[in-house]
Amino acid sequence: MKKLFFTLLLLAVSSSAFAGDLILYNWSEYMPREVLEQFTKETGIKVKEVTYDSNEAMFTKIKMVKDHGYDLVVPSTDFVIRMSAEGLLLPLDKSKLPNFSNLDKRFIDRDFDKGNKYSVPYFWGSSGIAVNTDFVPLNKVKSIKDLLDPALKGRILLLNDLRGVFAIALKANGYSVNDRDPEHVKAAYEFLQKLLPSVKVFDSDSPKQAMLSNEAMVGQLWNGEAYVANQENPSIKYVYPQEGYSLWMDHLAIPRGARNIEEAHKFINFILRPDVAAKIASELGYSSPNAEAVKLLPEKMRKNPISYPDDEILARGEFEVGLGDATPMYEKYWLKLKTAE
Structure with missing residues (x-):
């Protein structure tokens, strides 16, 4: 019982320490620092990034922190399904995401989240x-x-x-x-x-x-x-x-308990901007679901089978x-x- 009390106390303290900032709960090494700095420079919104190493760890933490936890998470497809079914994700306001139109139609409106009610593709x-x-x-x-x-x-x-x-x-x-x-x-x-x-x-x-x-x-x-x-x-x-x-495909989503929902939408829309998405993809090497961003990538990367395998x-x-x-x-x-x- 004491262990649980101190765990919850630690979570509350760590969460309050980030009060006023957008809190991104993300995989390790999955968002370039310069992109976060650029977002802050353009919007004035500071971003605090906390990392995890598995979907299971992220899922457990989101279930524990019911209020005033994180503003954005990056779950894989199976956890988008699981978290939305358990009420752990908030619906997105598409009117605040005009850059959503840049996404490749192959990666949106899929069966696991019809209409992308809860999630936006980040990488595949x-x-x-x-x-x-x-x-x-x-x-x-x-x-x-x-x-x-x-x-x-x-x-x-x-x-x-x-x-x-x-x-x-x-x-x-x-x-x-x-x-x-x-x-x-x-x-x-x-x-x-x-x-x-x-x-x-x-x-x-x-x-x-x-x-x-x-x-x-x-x-x-x-x-x-x-x-x-x-x-x-x-x-x-x-x-x-x-x-x-x-x-696999990973997604940006807003978890239950987020306190900076407006800022979270601004961040998602920023990430969906072609120049920003291309910068992230160029540095991290993952496959971008952003069709307009892919056009901006160097030809050498677009033709690299590690990131963009052929149809066969x-x-x-x-x-x-x-x-x-x-x-x-x-x-x-x-x-x-x-x-x-």
Whole structure:
């Protein structure tokens, strides 16, 4: 009981410390500092950024902080579904988002949030496999099952992300990344158990660092992390596994308890401006859903398959959606896997 009291007290203190500022609750390394500074310079609105390393951590915090918490969050698709269903997101006022029209129609008005009532696409991308070819020949890692090679024991990085990790295990067994069949999910868990001795680290804060420091030789990375790693070390290559891979989309949303709703809309509209969205995409390497922003990107980036795969590669990918009533089953296996580290 005392522990809960002090946790809530800490949350209240930390929240009040940001009073008067727009509070952005975001993934680590997912918003360039200069973009936040530019927004403040143009609007006079200060932005305080607090970070998390998983959708699950963000979801738990939003549920705990019911009032005067955060003004903006960046959930992935399955958590947009989950949070809107539980009343944790506020409806958006589209009249305050004129730059919404810049978004590629492929990424809006999708089934998980018809009419984009609660969410605005921020980035989309993939979860693939990065290989440091200074240590591991590229032809040795074409398949997810190649990760089970004894030569890679203790040399692999996995994302600290339930959906991303289970996606590779499900694909390895020929199943959908959104599979809800208990036997299929169990088989995915058993695959991950076999892989676990080869895993050096789970990381979602800045997973590219383990590759750049040579702590891991092969790693599951989001494509933006792989893009930046490849720019720093061209020997780090990005592989789309032959069995298939997961595609994801992250979104800007306003959570329950936001106190700066007007300012949150101004920030979202600012991020949707083509020049701003292009600046963010250029620095972070993720795939932008902003059609007008993509036109402003250098041709070298627009044609880079890490950020913008061609139609043939895209056809092998599968977007993650909500797991519905299968969510507790996945969470149970994820906990068992992580506690066995």
